[in-house]
Amino acid sequence: MNRVKELFEIKYPIIQGGMLWCSGWELVSAVSNAGGLGLIGSASMYPDILDEHIIKCKKATDKPFGVNIALIYPQIDDHIEIIIKHKVKIVFSSAGNPAKYTSIFKEHGIKVVHVVPNLRFALKAVNAGVDAIVVEGFEAGGHNGIDEMTTMSLIPLVKKEINIPIIAAGGIASGDSILAAFALGAEGVQIGSLFAASKESSAHINFKNEIIKAKENDTILTLKELAPVRLLKNSFYQKIFDAYQNRVSTEDLKTLLGRARAKKGMFEGDLIEGELEIGQVSAQINKIKTVNEIMEELTEGFKRVKNNLNNFDF
Amino acid sequence: MNRVKELFEIKYPIIQGGMLWCSGWELVSAVSNAGGLGLIGSASMYPDILDEHIIKCKKATDKPFGVNIALIYPQIDDHIEIIIKHKVKIVFSSAGNPAKYTSIFKEHGIKVVHVVPNLRFALKAVNAGVDAIVVEGFEAGGHNGIDEMTTMSLIPLVKKEINIPIIAAGGIASGDSILAAFALGAEGVQIGSLFAASKESSAHINFKNEIIKAKENDTILTLKELAPVRLLKNSFYQKIFDAYQNRVSTEDLKTLLGRARAKKGMFEGDLIEGELEIGQVSAQINKIKTVNEIMEELTEGFKRVKNNLNNFDF
Numbered sequence: 001m002n003r004v005k006e007l008f009e010i011k012y013p014i015i016q017g018g019m020l021w022c023s024g025w026e027l028v029s030a031v032s033n034a035g036g037l038g039l040i041g042s043a044s045m046y047p048d049i050l051d052e053h054i055i056k057c058k059k060a061t062d063k064p065f066g067v068n069i070a071l072i073y074p075q076i077d078d079h080i081e082i083i084i085k086h087k088v089k090i091v092f093s094s095a096g097n098p099a100k101y102t103s104i105f106k107e108h109g110i111k112v113v114h115v116v117p118n119l120r121f122a123l124k125a126v127n128a129g130v131d132a133i134v135v136e137g138f139e140a141g142g143h144n145g146i147d148e149m150t151t152m153s154l155i156p157l158v159k160k161e162i163n164i165p166i167i168a169a170g171g172i173a174s175g176d177s178i179l180a181a182f183a184l185g186a187e188g189v190q191i192g193s194l195f196a197a198s199k200e201s202s203a204h205i206n207f208k209n210e211i212i213k214a215k216e217n218d219t220i221l222t223l224k225e226l227a228p229v230r231l232l233k234n235s236f237y238q239k240i241f242d243a244y245q246n247r248v249s250t251e252d253l254k255t256l257l258g259r260a261r262a263k264k265g266m267f268e269g270d271l272i273e274g275e276l277e278i279g280q281v282s283a284q285i286n287k288i289k290t291v292n293e294i295m296e297e298l299t300e301g302f303k304r305v306k307n308n309l310n311n312f313d314f
Numbered sequence: 315m316n317r318v319k320e321l322f323e324i325k326y327p328i329i330q331g332g333m334l335w336c337s338g339w340e341l342v343s344a345v346s347n348a349g350g351l352g353l354i355g356s357a358s359m360y361p362d363i364l365d366e367h368i369i370k371c372k373k374a375t376d377k378p379f380g381v382n383i384a385l386i387y388p389q390i391d392d393h394i395e396i397i398i399k400h401k402v403k404i405v406f407s408s409a410g411n412p413a414k415y416t417s418i419f420k421e422h423g424i425k426v427v428h429v430v431p432n433l434r435f436a437l438k439a440v441n442a443g444v445d446a447i448v449v450e451g452f453e454a455g456g457h458n459g460i461d462e463m464t465t466m467s468l469i470p471l472v473k474k475e476i477n478i479p480i481i482a483a484g485g486i487a488s489g490d491s492i493l494a495a496f497a498l499g500a501e502g503v504q505i506g507s508l509f510a511a512s513k514e515s516s517a518h519i520n521f522k523n524e525i526i527k528a529k530e531n532d533t534i535l536t537l538k539e540l541a542p543v544r545l546l547k548n549s550f551y552q553k554i555f556d557a558y559q560n561r562v563s564t565e566d567l568k569t570l571l572g573r574a575r576a577k578k579g580m581f582e583g584d585l586i587e588g589e590l591e592i593g594q595v596s597a598q599i600n601k602i603k604t605v606n607e608i609m610e611e612l613t614e615g616f617k618r619v620k621n622n623l624n625n626f627d628f
Binding site for chain 1 (some may be wrong): 315317318327338348432433434451452461462463464465466467468470471473474484485486487488490491493494495496497498499530531534535561593594595597598613616617618620623624625626628
């Protein structure tokens, strides 16, 4: 039995993270059609764009898919209305307190999963009544907690205290790491970076090429005072670094960050001035692949390493 | 087949990290007697003390044990002479370049393992001719690399590029995490924090009590300009934090660190002024146990989670 598969009625307990600027209907429907769970990344969409992506996604797949919402999004109520209107069955919420919104979704029969970076928030999410949690380690790309607990240290800690299904995120880009996450206590995985660099991702090709070029230590978790984010150390990051060296105020950091940096980098392909959000596993990604290729490698890799472990002499 | 077990002629591929102020002959011989590999932590020992611990360790166990040496240790040549004199068969080296010393050990038939925090240094260690490497993630306690690659992100990356056995370190404190490390490509694990808090550890009881009280996010990797180290956020750390806030120079940081901080905290039990080096897994450690209890929990836990995975519906 696998509770993540049962909860979402999917073939493989592999969830594609709802990443801003990467996770439009093409990516989402491809993942769902391949047996995983695709999530539309609504945080980079105006309400009418989200509406459009849900409609297109429904046309492209008859399999379950979901929407990731950032609870701090300014037009969150519009997003929620659209999700309910279209009878989307699964919502992953992040970046905010799930206490207020979880009950609204549950009233409409929507499955709710909340993303947490530590045990403290995991317990809060359980109290809010979510169906499962994504536990995301320090190595994950994009917006993350201010804590630095890694996937390896965090999952067993959370597993000991809660009973609802755990979906591991951060550091996962292969069948090997899926099995590792399961050994730690997860029943599913959420994968971001690998899908951000997929053919079906709506990210700009320049950004995808940067992901496959990235080596170890090319990403960093920064901007902890504003909204902690793991990104590639490009020219824009160098400006952040210099700002820290010069001890600029949080206000000045905000000005430097400005608006639409992530769009500029990830969607428009400006590698100099844009913000390029990605995880540490980018060092393991060396080719742009289709979602089908990725899903096959993940599932075959999982089976292979599981068989190897059985032959292992401990 | 397990190459780590074969290399060291041990029953379980579990290595007790050679931690300063914790890893004297009592801990080392207890781990080796329980079927793992104990390592004397020589970095906190004057040559005559190391000599004494090796002699006592040999009396306390007829099983293989080793010595961890810090290659930047001022009297490293004396340490090496003592290791060779006593015909110690296994050396783990860290904190320095293995190129110079590996061949000296190999000439004396000593097995050499080097500790690395990234792929770059892993490749250098392979070139130096070591028999295996410890790959240590960001979550590990004590002295660590300046990189922030976590165990989950790093092991598969290294595994793809090298063929000698990999011993995973950082984030490992249970059978679950041992199996996770194996899934990622390791053939053995090095465990620190859990043994630092064991009954046989030579750490001060005050320090052990702090370890079992520690929660998530109570440790941090700091002092990157001097020698990066993960430690508990106690009063001494608060001074480091304040120093960073006040942008003191690296020289001033050195003065603040002073000498013998680790001894003061870990060996003398000064929780205010001392440096308390420990990993993120301290959040999972809630009791002081004997080495035998720890080894049994690890090996039984490993078998249990391995069986669970076999029943797992992917």
